[in-house]
Amino acid sequence: MRYAMAIDTKKCVGCSDCVVACQTENFVPIGYCRDWVVEIVDGTYPQLEMEIRSERCCHCENAPCVRCCPTGASHISDGGTVLVKPNKCIGCGACIASCPYDARYPHPDGHVDKCTFCLHRVKQGLDPACVAACPTKCMYFGDLDNPRSDISMALKKRKWKTLIPEAGTNPQLYYLI
Amino acid sequence: MNEVTIISGRMNPRVDPHLEIWHWEIPFYLFMGGLAAGILFFAAMYVLLNKEEKFSAAVRITPHLAPFVLVIGLIALLLDLNHKAYFWQLYTTIRLQSPMSWGAWVLMLITPISFIWSAIHIRSIFPEWEWKGVLKTVESFFVKQKRAIAWIMLFSSVILGIYTGILFSAFNARPLWNTSILGPLFLVSGLSTGAAMNIMLSKDHTARLTFSRIDLMLIGIELFLIVHMFMGFLASTQVQIDAAELFLGGPYTAVFWVLVVGMGLILPAILEILELKKYKIPVFIPAGLVLIGGLMLRFIIAYAGQESRWLY
Numbered sequence: 001m002r003y004a005m006a007i008d009t010k011k012c013v014g015c016s017d018c019v020v021a022c023q024t025e026n027f028v029p030i031g032y033c034r035d036w037v038v039e040i041v042d043g044t045y046p047q048l049e050m051e052i053r054s055e056r057c058c059h060c061e062n063a064p065c066v067r068c069c070p071t072g073a074s075h076i077s078d079g080g081t082v083l084v085k086p087n088k089c090i091g092c093g094a095c096i097a098s099c100p101y102d103a104r105y106p107h108p109d110g111h112v113d114k115c116t117f118c119l120h121r122v123k124q125g126l127d128p129a130c131v132a133a134c135p136t137k138c139m140y141f142g143d144l145d146n147p148r149s150d151i152s153m154a155l156k157k158r159k160w161k162t163l164i165p166e167a168g169t170n171p172q173l174y175y176l177i
Numbered sequence: 178m179n180e181v182t183i184i185s186g187r188m189n190p191r192v193d194p195h196l197e198i199w200h201w202e203i204p205f206y207l208f209m210g211g212l213a214a215g216i217l218f219f220a221a222m223y224v225l226l227n228k229e230e231k232f233s234a235a236v237r238i239t240p241h242l243a244p245f246v247l248v249i250g251l252i253a254l255l256l257d258l259n260h261k262a263y264f265w266q267l268y269t270t271i272r273l274q275s276p277m278s279w280g281a282w283v284l285m286l287i288t289p290i291s292f293i294w295s296a297i298h299i300r301s302i303f304p305e306w307e308w309k310g311v312l313k314t315v316e317s318f319f320v321k322q323k324r325a326i327a328w329i330m331l332f333s334s335v336i337l338g339i340y341t342g343i344l345f346s347a348f349n350a351r352p353l354w355n356t357s358i359l360g361p362l363f364l365v366s367g368l369s370t371g372a373a374m375n376i377m378l379s380k381d382h383t384a385r386l387t388f389s390r391i392d393l394m395l396i397g398i399e400l401f402l403i404v405h406m407f408m409g410f411l412a413s414t415q416v417q418i419d420a421a422e423l424f425l426g427g428p429y430t431a432v433f434w435v436l437v438v439g440m441g442l443i444l445p446a447i448l449e450i451l452e453l454k455k456y457k458i459p460v461f462i463p464a465g466l467v468l469i470g471g472l473m474l475r476f477i478i479a480y481a482g483q484e485s486r487w488l489y
Contacts, residue, residue, distance in 0.1 A: 016186055019186060031188070031189075031190060032189050032190070033186070033187055033188075033189065036185055036186040036187035037185070037186045038183065038184070038185045038186075038187075038489070039182075039183070039184040039185075040181065040182070040183050040184075041180065041181065041182040041183075042179070042180070042181050043179065043180065044179060044180060045180070048180070055185075055187075064348070064349055064350060067274040067275065067347075068274070068275050068276065068277065068347060068348070069272065069275055070267055070270075070272055070275045070277035070278035070280075070281060071266040071267055071269065071270060071272075071278075072270050072272060073266070087263065088263070088266050089260055089263065089266075090258050090259075090260050090261075090263045090264050090266050090267060091258050091259025091260035091261075091263075092257070092258055092259075092277060093198035093199055093257070093259070094275070094277050096191075096192065096196070096198045097196060097198055097199065097348050097350065097351060097483070098347075098348050098349070098350050099350055100349065100350035100486075100487045100488065101488065102187075102189075102192050102193070102196065102350075102486070102488070104192070105189035105190070105191070105192050106190075106191055106192075106198065106259050109260075110259045110260035110261070110262075110263075111259070111260050112259075163488065164487045164488060166414065167349060167350070167487055168349065169349075
């Protein structure tokens with residue numbers, strides 16, 4: 001099992017429903033977010049291009065946050081998801097500094113917090129909250145080991161990219177372009 | 178002209194707009210760790226070289242500072258934790274890939290050793306001191322094992338000194354930190370602050386001159402490593418070139434080149450050369466400058482590193 005997410009940048013309208021859905025589902029403290037939307041405008045007028053991306057933890061296969069954690073609180077869990085055990089986390093901040101995507105934040109309760117791919121929902125057969133809430137259906141979640149899963153098909157049919165692959169973390173969050 | 182506008186909805190405290198997860202506690206602790214490593218390294222080295230009598234201050238006086246320095250550093254480290262009550266989780270596991278785990282364990286080794294070293298040399302501070310009862314037996318045991326303790330101290334102080342730099346350099350996510358030069362640079366800088374402390378506390382003139390010579394050599398190595406660090410950055414990927422720009426025209430240019438390189442390395446080196454040429458220089462000036470420079474180096478690298486990044 002290898003969970004991954006793909007987001008269609010051609011369909012995303014940047015409504016931020018995924019952000020609110022995540023905050024509600026996961027009781028994210030006010031002022032913080034586990035996922036966020038980035039809007040990039042590139043080029044010279046009138047030749048401008050815009051890309052809208054919903055970003056979150058990339059659940060990297062080669063996760064620097066897991067490697068640098070001194071207590072083992074950051075760990076690789078089911079399906080390759082990268083999780084934090086709050087009662088093992090000492091809040092040293094090493095994982096926050098180690099993430100090239102800045103996907104982690106210090107939770108006001110002291111431990112470090114981040115996207116979990118909504119593993120609690122996935123285990124019940126549901127999609128992650130962000131995927132379920134997306135009004136344009138631009139997000140795909142599933143098992144890369146299953147060649148017939150929505151995400152495997154999407155990645156086969158479409159061109160895709162990952163963010164800063166040159167950082168060498170082997171991210172499992174794909175953007176369809 | 179290429180216009181790039183990036184709008185992100187993320188505004189997580191201490192992560193955005195740029196990382197601020199580590200404040201004064203970490204660079205201050207790294208300085209204290211490096212200083213303790215330097216002090217204990219020279220104490221162990223002169224015992225193992227059988228030059229204890231000649232460098233008696235380095236072996237018997239300066240190391241009394243090490244336990245205080247380490248404990249104050251450890252308090253800073255504890256203050257830095259966001260989940261303080263769980264700090265003991267560090268000692269439930271050994272994680273070889275995590276520099277912080279290395280640091281936690283080497284501190285567990287070197288802190289008690291620094292206390293033992295201080296205890297067996299307490300008579301150089303309080304000549305009348307007598308350990309009583311079981312402590313006397315324990316003391317005489319440690320006195321007999323002094324060379325063994327010195328060997329452990331030599332190795333663990335090098336690990337401590339090098340780990341203070343590797344703590345940063347292991348972060349691929351922060352291009353300014355991601356250079357293996359930081360390990361040796363922080364080790365050499367720690368040894369240099371240790372030598373400076375010995376210059377201040379040595380009463381013997383020849384010992385002081387020897388430490389001036391050692392410090393001069395260490396400053397030379399530091400300058401060499403700093404030049405190499407920037408050469409490495411400028412020969413690397415765009416993110417590392419951008420990271421180097423923070424110091425080459427960017428917001429940290431003045432503080433780094435004036436406070437660290439100018440006042441923390443070159444000026445004390447000149448003063449030490451003058452001292453070796455028999456000019457009268459008050460010892461606390463070059464030594465104090467080296468100590469302040471070492472502190473500034475860690476602060477600047479810690480803060481600038483958190484501003485260097487890959488995305489946006």
